[in-house]
Amino acid sequence: MLTHNPDLLIPPTVQTVAELTDYIRGILEQDPELIQICVTGEVSSVNPYPSGLFFTLSDPTTQATIQCVVWPSSLRKLVTTPSSGEQIIIIGRIQVYGARGIYRLTAWQVLPAGEGLQALRLKQLKDRLAVAGCFDPERKRPLPNHPQVIAVVTSMRAAAWGDIQRTLKNRYPGLKVLLSPALVQGELAPDSIVAALQRIQADGRAEVIILSRGGGAKEDLGCFNDERVVQAIAQCQIPIIAGIGHQRDETLADLAADICAHTPTAAAQLAVPSLADLDQEHQQRVARLQAALQTQWQTTHRIWQRQQQRLKRVGIQQTLHWEHQQLQRLKTQLQQAAFGQWQRESHHHQLLRERLQGLDPQAILNRGYAIACQASGRVISQASDLKSGELLTLHLAQGQVKVRVEKITPPAMA
Template structure:
């Protein structure tokens, strides 16, 4: 005989679910345990896992709407404290814990999220030294990403004006803490990256609590810093504050003022160095000129000696030739009492045959000239024969 009240599996499961959901004590429970059997459904964003202690375990689920608020990534072996409600999933009849909030036990949620993201990005190589870009030596435009009302921008402006007044400050105003800070920081980095309107960037803010500085630990901000084609100097908080942005930046500065000092050269020191270089160059040039003058003097003396020696030889040779020429000078013969007879037109007469009786001739002597008429000719050969 079949009982009058027969329930289906669905009815049983729904009844049990109504009992669980009807108990107000189960509407909000706090449970601590170790995560196991963790599954992250990346497409839906839901998290499925178990919480266990030394003896028992309970199934748990955290829907995407709640999981998105987590600041760390749950994983097996982490002890957590969760807040949620107890209900059952009627399809399987399995009761489970529906988690709405979760935080690590022992380590703070932010500290764990920081370490997890740091390790993840380190494995990807975002912090590698090989990725770091060198800063420009003489920047003309410095992009600054910070609050427009804080002391950071004023410190950077003052240091830059004192050290390198040639540089222009380009401020991109952003919120540096709170829920909207991270998207604004990313937008500012993308602005400078797409336009390349600056030579170097400074991103940062003044000191504050870990909560205040958290925007600079957001994954989107850190990735935007690492992807920026311009050199980036991180100046977040005080010297003891370290954010993930510091690791991704090309250079970390302990303070915003120090960031400005790293971004620009010291104009006064550069000026003094240039003056010293100019003096050294002038002294070097003077020394070089003196050396060249000495070399020129030595060469001039050598050249003069080289020119004088052949000149003296030529003068001696010329003196010998002059003497020989002087010996051949007919005038010199005339001084010894000899004469030279020429015709009227100046031709030297070497023989009586060149002249006729009655013609006039000129007789050149040392002290003058005689104009004579030939009365008689006598041939030398004839005289010798007569003798």
């Protein structure tokens, strides 16, 4: 029920949205202070389209932003093209976009104004964290081949959470997925992300962590360039896959993570293998093994068949009998040759033994002969070597005899 309020003043006319927008456009676009203005700020979220170059100009100190556009007709005239992270000066005017009821700065000219404050701060932070070892490749840890539990740090309402769940379910059914919810945008996001990582480590079940959020404006990803988040990632005891933003985005969290996948879906694909792919590879290996076994069996079977044919052509008993006769013949020949050699060697040995016995001096002495030696020990072989009265030693078969030369008889003439 409507009640009458005498203090409520109703304007005489009711305007449509279009009429109100036109009224605002008239005020802003006709204001002499806004027809041509000069504005400086830092560029972020550059998005080139065929209809024009759209980007955001921000104030690093107050975080205030304004949407800007350069129409295609003005692009070729620019001194410098807006690039993310740069500090620039824009000359242009304020215009109202009626379809959405928003105002934006239409740029006629863009001039360089040095490196943006946010980009400079980010570079200084990156250098400091690099010196601290947060980005060292040696610190990166490998992922487990078949994890059973994976934890995800992202917003429960983010599309990234749904993408990750679907990807993990399709690739690795039966995997346990834990969600440690966190804010992924805004001033409270860094502390929220750090707390989510600490919860996972305290829980102790997860083998891999996926830190993720979907794409967005560069300023929306600022929490992933926060020093607290980077330090928490570097100090985490569980391998972390960063799936943040889109392919063109790169944050300090990406550099600190063990693996950077850039997108939530890609992070999930890296976290686990595809069971379908593994099954296909297994089936291929089984097929190759079966083919190898079949080839080996066929080769062995052909060899066996050839041997069977040979056995049919030559009876095995006949062959064995012939081989036995050959062995007996060779055995007899060997025995005969060995016995003949033994007889020859035995006869030769006997001849040498008899010859040695005939040359043995003791044998000569045993037959009654003696050996005469002078006092110097020289053996006497002829009488002319002796002198009358000289003492000689006669060596007999048994003992020795000392004799004196009484008479020397020269040998008879032949």
